[in-house]
Amino acid sequence: MTDPKPVLRLRDIVKTFPGVRALDGVSFDVRAGEVHALMGENGAGKSTLMKVLGGVLAPNEGQIFIGEDPVVMTSPKQAKAMGVMFIHQELSLADELSVAENIFLGELPLKSFGRVDWDKLYADTDRILETLNVGFDAKTRVGDLSIANQQMVEIGRALTVDPRAVIFDEPTASLTDAEKVVLFNVIADLQARGVGIIYISHRMEEIFKITDRISVLRDGQYSGTLNTAETNEDEVTQLMIGRSLDLSRNASHHQMGNVALEVRGLSCGRLFEDVSFDVRQGEVLGFYGLVGAGRTEIAETIFGLRTPSAGQILLNGQEVQITSPIDAIKLGISLVPEDRKDQGLVLGMNCKDNMSLPQVGRLTKGPFVSQGAEIAIFDKYRDKLDIRTPGWRQAVGNLSGGNQQKIVIGKWLSMQPEVLIVDEPTRGIDVGSKSEIHNLIRDLAAQGFAVIVISSEMPEVLHVSDRIVAMFAGRVMREFTSEEVTEDNLIQAISGIKEQGPAGHAAASHGIGQDKALT
Amino acid sequence: MTIMTKQHVVTFVAKQGILIAFVLFMVGFAIANQRFIAMDNILGVVRSSAIIGVMALGVTFVVIGGNLDLSVGSMMSFSTIVVLDLHDKVGPAMAIPIMFALTLLLGAFIGFLVGYLKLNSLIVTLGMLSAIHGLTLTWSGGQNMDIADKSGTWFSFFGQDRLLGIPVPILVFGLLAVVLSLLLSKTAFGRQVYAVGGNGQAATFSGIPRARIVFLTYLVSSFCVATAGLLQASRSLGSQNTVGQGLELTVLAAVILGGASLLGGSGTVFKTVIGVLILGFIQNGLLLVGLDFYVQYMVTWAIIILAVWLDVAAKRGRLWSPIA
Numbered sequence: 001m002t003d004p005k006p007v008l009r010l011r012d013i014v015k016t017f018p019g020v021r022a023l024d025g026v027s028f029d030v031r032a033g034e035v036h037a038l039m040g041e042n043g044a045g046k047s048t049l050m051k052v053l054g055g056v057l058a059p060n061e062g063q064i065f066i067g068e069d070p071v072v073m074t075s076p077k078q079a080k081a082m083g084v085m086f087i088h089q090e091l092s093l094a095d096e097l098s099v100a101e102n103i104f105l106g107e108l109p110l111k112s113f114g115r116v117d118w119d120k121l122y123a124d125t126d127r128i129l130e131t132l133n134v135g136f137d138a139k140t141r142v143g144d145l146s147i148a149n150q151q152m153v154e155i156g157r158a159l160t161v162d163p164r165a166v167i168f169d170e171p172t173a174s175l176t177d178a179e180k181v182v183l184f185n186v187i188a189d190l191q192a193r194g195v196g197i198i199y200i201s202h203r204m205e206e207i208f209k210i211t212d213r214i215s216v217l218r219d220g221q222y223s224g225t226l227n228t229a230e231t232n233e234d235e236v237t238q239l240m241i242g243r244s245l246d247l248s249r250n251a252s253h254h255q256m257g258n259v260a261l262e263v264r265g266l267s268c269g270r271l272f273e274d275v276s277f278d279v280r281q282g283e284v285l286g287f288y289g290l291v292g293a294g295r296t297e298i299a300e301t302i303f304g305l306r307t308p309s310a311g312q313i314l315l316n317g318q319e320v321q322i323t324s325p326i327d328a329i330k331l332g333i334s335l336v337p338e339d340r341k342d343q344g345l346v347l348g349m350n351c352k353d354n355m356s357l358p359q360v361g362r363l364t365k366g367p368f369v370s371q372g373a374e375i376a377i378f379d380k381y382r383d384k385l386d387i388r389t390p391g392w393r394q395a396v397g398n399l400s401g402g403n404q405q406k407i408v409i410g411k412w413l414s415m416q417p418e419v420l421i422v423d424e425p426t427r428g429i430d431v432g433s434k435s436e437i438h439n440l441i442r443d444l445a446a447q448g449f450a451v452i453v454i455s456s457e458m459p460e461v462l463h464v465s466d467r468i469v470a471m472f473a474g475r476v477m478r479e480f481t482s483e484e485v486t487e488d489n490l491i492q493a494i495s496g497i498k499e500q501g502p503a504g505h506a507a508a509s510h511g512i513g514q515d516k517a518l519t
Numbered sequence: 520m521t522i523m524t525k526q527h528v529v530t531f532v533a534k535q536g537i538l539i540a541f542v543l544f545m546v547g548f549a550i551a552n553q554r555f556i557a558m559d560n561i562l563g564v565v566r567s568s569a570i571i572g573v574m575a576l577g578v579t580f581v582v583i584g585g586n587l588d589l590s591v592g593s594m595m596s597f598s599t600i601v602v603l604d605l606h607d608k609v610g611p612a613m614a615i616p617i618m619f620a621l622t623l624l625l626g627a628f629i630g631f632l633v634g635y636l637k638l639n640s641l642i643v644t645l646g647m648l649s650a651i652h653g654l655t656l657t658w659s660g661g662q663n664m665d666i667a668d669k670s671g672t673w674f675s676f677f678g679q680d681r682l683l684g685i686p687v688p689i690l691v692f693g694l695l696a697v698v699l700s701l702l703l704s705k706t707a708f709g710r711q712v713y714a715v716g717g718n719g720q721a722a723t724f725s726g727i728p729r730a731r732i733v734f735l736t737y738l739v740s741s742f743c744v745a746t747a748g749l750l751q752a753s754r755s756l757g758s759q760n761t762v763g764q765g766l767e768l769t770v771l772a773a774v775i776l777g778g779a780s781l782l783g784g785s786g787t788v789f790k791t792v793i794g795v796l797i798l799g800f801i802q803n804g805l806l807l808v809g810l811d812f813y814v815q816y817m818v819t820w821a822i823i824i825l826a827v828w829l830d831v832a833a834k835r836g837r838l839w840s841p842i843a
């Protein structure tokens with residue numbers, strides 16, 4: 001203990017769920033004015049530990065100290081009253097309410113007779129929104145905001161009181177780079193005021209940029225704390241998964257087949273216009289752009305969830321009409337959607353049922369679903385994707401965020417699609433599994449599948465793609481081959497700046513090979 | 520939602536929450552009145568629960584699919600009146616299939632409105648509750664419906680006879696429960712019902728034809744209602760236009776008591792059967808204890824609340840708690 005003043009301490013916390021020992025005697029502390037990273041693989045127990053601290057879950061054993069005083073957290077409200085603010089991994093906003101009501105939920109400012117003091121509410125909210133530097137106001141309905149903006153509202157909640165400690169559970173999973181900068185400023189600000197910050201993330205760059213110390217959990221146990229300034233990614237990874245990662249993998253150059261999917265002049269209202277591209281069998285096509293550039297909408301249109309206003313979709317050279325996901329699935333298209341909670345999973349259903357859902361009608365023996373066939377699929381992808389769950393009976397809602405994402409990926413891989421579209425495939429996934437999924441995408445391509453990867457993470461797009469389509473405001477700005485793409489010209493293209501010349505200009509020293517090493 | 524999220528190990532305990540409550544009531548009533556646990560009384564209760572039970576089986580599908588069906592009581596009156604009327608006009612062998620067809624048509628209409636037109640099921644079925652009542656009155660001209668020759672028809676078989684010593688309504692209820700339980704838990708259709716009710720958007724993204732699945736749940740429900748109407752008509756061989764009035768709430772109570780969530784996505788046929796039996800035995804017990812008929816209504820509801828509370832408490836591991 002170099003610093004005598006931890007703002008809070010957790011001692012020997014044990015938390016079990018039926019069949020899972022999620023936390024097995026974990027101790028952890030946060031000092032005033034530090035940013036303390038909490039890392040670990042998917043399912044290591046990070047969110048659970050923070051829920052114990054935030055009064056969401058009651059621990060089976062162990063103690064919590066705030067300052068020097070032992071406390072028993074019985075509710076999130078109490079945790080808040082003690083100055084512990086918690087920004088959850090899964091958004092928990094009321095869609096129908098305004099931004100202001102969400103931020104001050106449960107503690108709306110009141111006038112006499114219990115009337116809400118709307119003026120004060122909106123004024124207070126606008127002050128918070130100002131520090132967050134967002135483009136919407138206090139009266140906006142939360143349901144109308146993008147996921148990224150909803151995340152900012154969630155963050156705004158932590159700024160309503162003078163907190164002693166703030167927990168951020170994967171806050172950047174759906175933020176753009178610009179929004180991240182704002183978030184990091186907010187964190188720096190809190191830090192300067194002496195607030196202790198707990199920061200959970202799977203993104204190494206961020207961890208090394210903003211944190212002071214890194215604590216690692218592994219399988220529900222504490223596995224060590226490192227000073228950020230004195231360590232490196234490799235050491236952290238070692239602590240997390242017990243081995244180093246081999247990231248040097250090059251894009252395996254294999255034969256590409258015929259054009260599997262071609263899109264010609266596709267438009268959908270103002271969401272995107274005149275989009276054309278193709279993907280070959282054996283190719284990975286990356287889509288890069290800012291949130292709102294129209295990438296997800298293109299994927300949804302190809303998958304039959306939106307009706308195009310113009311243009312054609314061709315599969316293996318034949319024009320096809322896709323009016324619903326049922327058509328798309330029949331034609332061999334899979335879509336791993338952007339939002340796992342709303343679009344990807346039925347949280348109350350068990351792991352096996354979720355995974356086999358799109359093909360449950362096919363897995364029948366006589367009139368009944370063959371449980372054996374379902375379990376075989378589940379087991380295969382559990383091993384392939386390293387999904388951590390006590391068994392297929394577990395409800396998906398009880399899995400850690402990253403493991404939920406893996407269920408969605410397994411669900412669509414198991415369809416053996418000809419064209420696989422993945423939208424933000426590694427959101428919330430730990431470093432080890434992330435490189436596994438990248439390898440898997442490359443392997444699928446090598447087996448002759450056509451893959452489209454939509455991602456807001458530049459290293460990811462650069463790492464897995466054979467070609468990259470850069471989008472801006474609903475239009476394709478430029479297409480890059482992996483030889484010509486650089487970080488700089490990619491950023492230019494997605495910001496809507498017209499390119500100055502052919503690909504080989506000066507900035508090319510920042511080549512794709514180098515970016516791969518960064519991943 | 521908690522009903523599904525802590526599945527298995529905990530649902531096991533949770534199921535026992537309801538069962539424990541059930542056993543407590545039974546023991547209490549049995550002490551108060553010996554007759555309560557006599558075999559003929561038990562068979563009597565199950566038999567008189569059969570009609571409610573059959574309807575509850577169908578409503579289970581609708582509720583798991585994320586919707587409500589408040590029209591089942593009024594629809595059951597319709598089926599009963601129609602089959603009784605046709606009995607004398609075209610004979611029982613024709614009356615039964617025609618009644619089934621007409622009832623299924625009503626179910627299909629509701630299923631179309633809720634599934635394909637995506638109208639709110641509460642509004643649609645509440646509206647259908649009175650619309651079907653009007654239809655029934657139009658059919659009967661407001662008169663009670665009676666079979667002319669009550670002793671000379673084989674039609675009474677379904678409601679009054681026994682097979683292998685067991686009353687036919689109990690057999691019908693049991694058989695339907697087994698078949699529908701298999702349909703819900705073992706077939707692709709059943710799985711899709713859970714998915715649509717659990718998360719409709721995710722179901723769409725998985726290529727599940729949401730509208731058709733919802734439509735089909737109402738067909739299942741109306742099939743069950745037709746069966747209940749048959750049992751009712753066959754038992755009494757004559758009926759008022761309002762025979763099913765108010766049953767929609769009892770049916771819904773049984774389904775919820777069994778543990779299905781009104782939000783959709785959870786529940787099972789087996790649990791619904793338990794819910795039906797609990798309700799039946801509570802009412803019978805109160806009757807035997809000699810409670811006034813009007814007081815019974817209130818006590819029944821108090822007991823339902825108590826049972827559901829015990830259920831939730833068992834799931835949480837304590838009687839009251841703000842957090843999980």
Ligand SMILES: Nc1ncnc2c1ncn2[C@@H]1O[C@H](COP(=O)(O)OP(=O)(O)OP(=O)(O)O)[C@@H](O)[C@H]1O
Nearest residue numbers: 017022042043044045046047048398399400401402
């Ligand atoms: N309500 C619950 N019921 C049963 N098991 C649970 C529940 N909540 C969490 N778990 C289990 O506890 C373990 C730890 O989960 P937790 O969410 O803390 O992981 P995490 O470290 O936050 O992972 P991720 O990086 O994927 O978010 C996992 O195995 C998970 O399945």
Ligand SMILES: [Mg+2]
Nearest residue numbers: 047089400401
């Ligand atoms: Mg987590």
